[in-house]
Amino acid sequence: MGNYIVDFYCSNCQVVIEIDGSQHSDQAEYDENRDQYLNSLGLTVIRIPASEVLYRMKGVMDMLYEHPELRERK
Incomplete structure (x- = not known):
């Protein structure tokens, strides 16, 4: 994006x-x-420490599932 590389991008949520x-x-x-x-x-950036991904993936997934920017838009 621009001159930057991002790890993950969700175009539906602009995250x-x-x-x-x-x-x-x-x-x-x-x-x-x-x-x-x-x-x-207009993008929201969510930063997650790599250690959380490596050792607490369920917690990361729960946080992302509940994150307001990633909730299903109605």
């Missing part, structure tokens, strides 16, 4: 899901600029 590994601790300013750009396109 970007980012899985943040350890490299993100060294690039906070880059991530903030990236999120601002994606938000300016």
Whole structure:
């Protein structure tokens, strides 16, 4: 999207899901600029730590299932 690569994109919901590994601790300013750009396109960015995906996948799935931006739109 633009000059950025996103991990997951749901066009129906206009949501970007980012899985943040350890490299993100060294690039906070880059991530903030990236999120601002994606938000300016009308997208919602959901950031999930990689450790949550690796060790607590059910909790991640529950959070995404309940997230207001990913709920079925009526």
